[in-house]
Amino acid sequence: MSDLAWFLVGALVKSIIAIVALLTAFAYMTLIERRVIARFQRRVGPNRAGPFGVFQPVADALKMAFKEEILPTRASRLVFLIAPAISVVVALTAFAVVPLGGPTAWGNSSIARAWAPYVADLNVGVLYIFAIASLAVYGIVLAGWSSGNHYSLLGALRSAAQMVSYEVSITLAIAGVLMFAGTLNMVGIVQAQAHQGIWFILAQPLGFLLYGIAAVAEVNRAPFDLPEAEQELVAGYLTEFSGLRWSLFQMAEYINMITASSVVVTLFFGGWTLGSLDGVFGLPFIWYFIKVAVFLFIFIWLRATLPRIRYDQLMRFGWQVLLPLSVLNALVTAAVVAYGLPWWVSGAIGLAILLIVAGAFYATARRSQPKAKRGAGQVMAAPTSVRLVADAPLPRSVDESQTTSVSASAGVK
């Protein structure tokens, strides 16, 4: 067979493996997320189907498959049917350039290189991911519009506004990494980190944080899950979807989460590289998967910890905080790279900016808090309604009026 034919066969087989792996990862991410969130909330979580609930995804899939698929009368039929597919296809396509290992992961022969653990090694890798990810908004907007339901439409439009706003910051936030790496190629960025002997988070702490926040907003996860805010919009663009079509949207969300985590690991945490242990068979993969798993856990952790923010807060934060900081970070990095300064200069400046901004946030949050509630020795206690049974009983000094005022002050912005 010719080289081209081998290349096509390789790309096809690797794509199928990637798709199957991503779908399996999605199924188990739903289980892990439910179990982890249950732990956060002092519950047990799904543990009935098989040991530790490992067959729960199978049960869920069967349930979804046998649910009735409802097509609303006012729906725009064709678009309603293809919108979930657009979401999933886009999510899967973006993963194609994510490198799970180096070009010589299986050895140095030409056949081993043809089967390197990524589907494609594009010169414009990072741009490709952002180009494909920017299409993800179509799945959501078309789903909302074609449902013929005002709540769906509002959720979809929110999502469109949110994703377009945060896309600007996300691209500027990684500009610093691209300047240090000098390439857009995903494999090249990892190799640049190995070559310079650092993980780019050390040179780009601010860029990492900005990318992290914007990425959570991009994949519409809590605390940025405004498109499906149930107290305002029922379930947003998902309202009219049921059964398998609904789970396709869930699938897209989790796959986007996995892609975002992989991009963080590749851009800021050195990808699969292990230094002198690179040659050990299989070890770089495990190292890479551990790093991705940590970020997936952080996604779940954020969802369990943070309340959803308001829509105007979301927009103001995106345009007035995130975007100026991304521009500042890009400018500082450009100066450091242009004048040939060592990497720790941009790292130190980034940390300083981070401290100043965090200080400013802390100061405003403190100022807006009522003065009397800041006294030393104040007993903070949750109101009876949210106290857990397992908690220690309330201290005697706290009377009812104090508890209510404490809970009220938490709601003051």
Add this chain to the structure above:
Amino acid sequence: MLFSQIAFYVLAVIAVASALGVVLNRNAVYSMLSLILNLLSLALFFLLLGGLFIATIQVLIYAGAVMVLFLFVVTMLTPGGQAPQGDDPLRWQWGAGIGMGAILVGALVWAGFTGAISSDAKAAGVSSLTSAIAAFGGNTEAFGMALFHGYSFPFEITGLLLVVAALGAVTLGRRPTHADE
């Protein structure tokens, strides 16, 4: 060569069909979707010509950003997917459009058959692209060298123009505040 020829003809059919879809659909959202398909097939044409960077940018900017804003407005104006009913109020546009389309096709055919677009020029374009990519080590690098070493002044002027346009839009769209009154 065969692969790229088959890909070209498939893409050509998709591009023309989606372009027709833009003008023939009565529902604005379906027109938009056709336009997105058309822009994506244009990106694949760039890819066929070896312009990986331009193809990605085409998707990122046009399909991913500009059309999202279009969709944003159009979905708000036509909720529920109902196409407008009744007669077309702008019938004369059909004649004008067909006439101008005929002129465009005629000019392209004339140029193609009389040699105004010679195959030598096309070959020179392809070879200069290939050599530039080889010289600078990649598609992105070649594009960057051309943009910042050959055309950096026009590039900066364009940037300024876009900033002015954005500022103008912000000024026009701003609601009067109490301080203005």
